Amino acid sequence: MKTIARVCFPKATQVTDRFHVQKLALEALQDIRIKHRWEAIDRENNSIKLAKQKKILFIPETLDNGDTRKQLLARSRYLLYKAPSNWTQNQDFRSKILFQQYPDIKKAFDLVQNLRNIFNQAKSIKIAYTRLAQWYHQVEISGFKAFNTVANTIYNNYRSILNYFNNRSTNAAAESFNAKIKAFRAQFRGVKNVEFFLFRLTNIFA
Template sequence: MGEMYGIDGDLFERHYRNHLSGYRQWDQLSHAEDWVLFPKNMGSYLGIDEVALSQGELYTVLINKEAHGKKGSIIAIIKGTDAQTVCSVLLKMSRKRRFQAREITLDMASHMELIVRTCFPTAKRVVDRFHVQKLAYDAVQEMRIKARWEALDREAIEIHYAKTKGERYQAPVFENGDSLKQLLARSRYLLFKKESLWTQSQRQRAKILFREYPDIKKAYHLTMQLGLIYHQTKHADLALTKFARWYDQVDRSGFLSFGTIVRTIQSHYLEIVNFFHNRATNAASESFNAKIKAFRRVFRGVKDKAFFLFRVCKLYA
């Protein structure tokens, strides 16, 4: 605009911030860097998550999911993730408004659960299904990465041995042209996908991977079975039965990384099973976080946090 109208762009930006935008008259300016709160945006169905605003500095964001990411979405944005700090801000809302909340989606972080339990005691807590499934995906990737490091170590030893004999080392390759370390590196993405979504090359690579590493094959199928519980089950009681059967399979597998998942699920099973009542996820919060990040990217970072939050709130609060 500065170039179009022949004015200094930086000067115009300062004038917009200080005079045209209403920023200096904003009723939340005095505490905007630490928190902003919009009690009138409270609703029945909420989502809570954290987002990095600038240089990895985390903010806790509470949204009204019924606003569908438009005006009225933001209930609160609070600096940090400390439960006591976040609660001190959310408790500024009246008891009547806080008790409007019927359902809140969140991840499995203990501080998030404490925040929700303290500020919205009557709301049903629903652990996001994608966070549960991500634990299983991470367990499979952990097995793949461990196997890759072992392959790298083995190859380094073989290279050294070949040098001592004055020979040139040539890594053996599989029928698709991958060496062992390449096979393990290139299998990363196919382990996140269902078999029906694999390309032909991924199908061939998976066949070789599962032949060489049966444990990874078993872990992959356990992960897919967990996803099927979420996808196919409609009732909470049936979900509990299916989770119990899945636990038994995990126990029989003997995979230590999956043991961590089972313990995590068991400690949050009530909040996890609540998903099957309304099939609520935290996708709205993740989508809203993506909007904040996109907004931040447009302005190439955040210099003035208070002004950045002012502009976000003008759009979404």
């Protein structure tokens, strides 16, 4: 795609969309949460099996908000996508328990928020470059393998990522138009005549 854009639009400045970069970081955070959830499920299954062998009733450990560890990790999925200022009261309470029980999730969440703040607060390429370098160093110190992919992606594409700070451009308009095309195509359950379909798109959306 980069080669196509460079050949077709040689004078254009290529920008890596900020939301794709943030999505990678969020996926790395969710990987850490999911890993802990599988461990909690295995631990609970082993406890149930042991209780059956001893012929006693298994009562799972519950935390201050009434969640078991398995439930806590499952129900924390959506709050990790949000900034703390957007949490509900229940999510705020659950996050405090989550971060207390799993400090590595708190550390990973802070990395995600720091990256988001760079895109929200940096006013120039120079400032963004410095803060991205500091964030990259934080990832190296953290030791999270899940974040290495994010850090390497930023390292390999830092020029196009930094181009965002020229005009704070995103591909939101292109994504919106793509959604309109897909919805238009879905109305007719596919396209047989591509040329006529493009002609209709031109007349409706151009």
